[in-house]
Amino acid sequence: KQEVTQIPAALSVPEGENLVLNCSFTDSAIYNLQWFRQDPGKGLTSLLLIQSSQREQTSGRLNASLDKSSGRSTLYIAASQPGDSATYLCAVKAGKSTFGDGTTLTVKP
Amino acid sequence: KAGVTQTPRYLIKTRGQQVTLSCSPISGHRSVSWYQQTPGQGLQFLFEYFSETQRNKGNFPGRFSGRQFSNSRSEMNVSTLELGDSALYLCASSLELGFVGYGYTFGSGTRLTVV
Numbered sequence: 001k002q003e004v005t006q007i008p009a010a011l012s013v014p015e016g017e018n019l020v021l022n023c024s025f026t027d028s029a030i031y032n033l034q035w036f037r038q039d040p041g042k043g044l045t046s047l048l049l050i051q052s053s054q055r056e057q058t059s060g061r062l063n064a065s066l067d068k069s070s071g072r073s074t075l076y077i078a079a080s081q082p083g084d085s086a087t088y089l090c091a092v093k094a095g096k097s098t099f100g101d102g103t104t105l106t107v108k109p
Numbered sequence: 110k111a112g113v114t115q116t117p118r119y120l121i122k123t124r125g126q127q128v129t130l131s132c133s134p135i136s137g138h139r140s141v142s143w144y145q146q147t148p149g150q151g152l153q154f155l156f157e158y159f160s161e162t163q164r165n166k167g168n169f170p171g172r173f174s175g176r177q178f179s180n181s182r183s184e185m186n187v188s189t190l191e192l193g194d195s196a197l198y199l200c201a202s203s204l205e206l207g208f209v210g211y212g213y214t215f216g217s218g219t220r221l222t223v224v
Contacts, residue, residue, distance in 0.1 A: 034212045042217060043113075043199055049212035089152070096165040097142070097213065099152040 002027045004092055006100035013080055014108050021075040021103045023090035028068045030092045035064050035075050038087045038102070047088075048075070080107045111136065113202050113216035121222045127188040130219045134181050134202030140164075141183040142213065143175060146197040155198075158183055159205075190223045197221075 003026045013019055023033070032051045036044040048057045048064040050073070056065040063076040073090055089102040114133040122128050134141050142165075143155040154167040158177035175185040181202075187194055197220050201213035 032212060036215070041197070041220070043115075044201075044213075044215040046212055046214060091213070093212075096154050096157055096167075098154070099144075101151045 002030075002092060002094065002098040004090060004098050004100040006088075006090060006103050008103060009101065010104045010106075012106040012108065015080060015082060017080050017107075018076070018078050019080055019105070021077070021088050021105070023073040023075070023100055025071045025073075025092045025098070027092075027094065028071055030068065030094045032093050033064075033066050033073050034091045034093070034097075035062075035073075036089045036091065038089060044089065077105075080105075082107050082109050113200055113214055115198075115200050115216035115219050117219060118217065119220045119222075121224060122190050124190055124192060124223055126190050127186060128190060128221060129184055129186045130198055130200075130221075132183045132185075132200030132202075132216060134183070134200075135214055138202035138204050138214075139181055140203040140205060140211075141177055141181065142201045142203070143183070143185050144199045144201065145169075146199055146218075147195075152199070155185065187221075192223050195221060195223045 005024045034049045035047040038044050050057050050066040061078040066073045087102040087104045091097045091099045116131045140159045142157040145153045157165040161177045172188045177183045197218045199218045200216045204211045
């Protein structure tokens with residue numbers, strides 16, 4: 001059974017800092033890994049999708065990496081802003097998707 | 110291009126009642142998945158439909174059921190509601206089922222409160 005763990009559960013940083021969110025998974029037989037952002041009470045917004053054959057994806061200030069052999073992915077956020085405050089979830093897909101519990105990020109002005 | 114549409118956005122029901130939630134996927138998407146999100150349990154997978162057939166199912170009791178229509182729209186039904194069913198129910202659509210490269214697009218969810 002696939003298990004997905006996200007560390008830390010919560011993170012608070014001052015504006016402008018670069019930061020890394022971590023996602024680990026137990027079964028490396030995945031189709032892809034997707035990072036999402038969720039604002040309170042809202043649905044999930046897709047940030048980046050990394051296919052199993054890829055090592056990383058970039059979108060603006062976001063960079064996600066994938067190391068299938070070690071069962072790890074990281075989401076790097078450069079020059080954080082208060083608007084980045086949200087919960088970030090990773091999901092691995094192999095048939096159905098399995099989600100981590102998320103990291104709640106607070107960026108202080 | 111319209112996103113994933115879930116209706117209704119909010120719902121209040123009484124214990125013992127039943128409820129039906131609706132999800133319209135992105136045009137052209139054939140896979141629809143349903144998730145329950147609660148503060149204590151996080152995102153829990155309910156089921157996934159593709160071409161009107163349930164392809165995957167999570168560990169929920171039989172009170173939770175779903176279906177998908179020929180136009181890919183999906184509904185989920187919860188019978189005999191319990192207080193613990195109060196949650197945000199999220200629907201996600203994907204172009205195809207289980208293939209590399211196809212991620213999920215989520216709707217805004219239906220907030221169900223059982224009183």
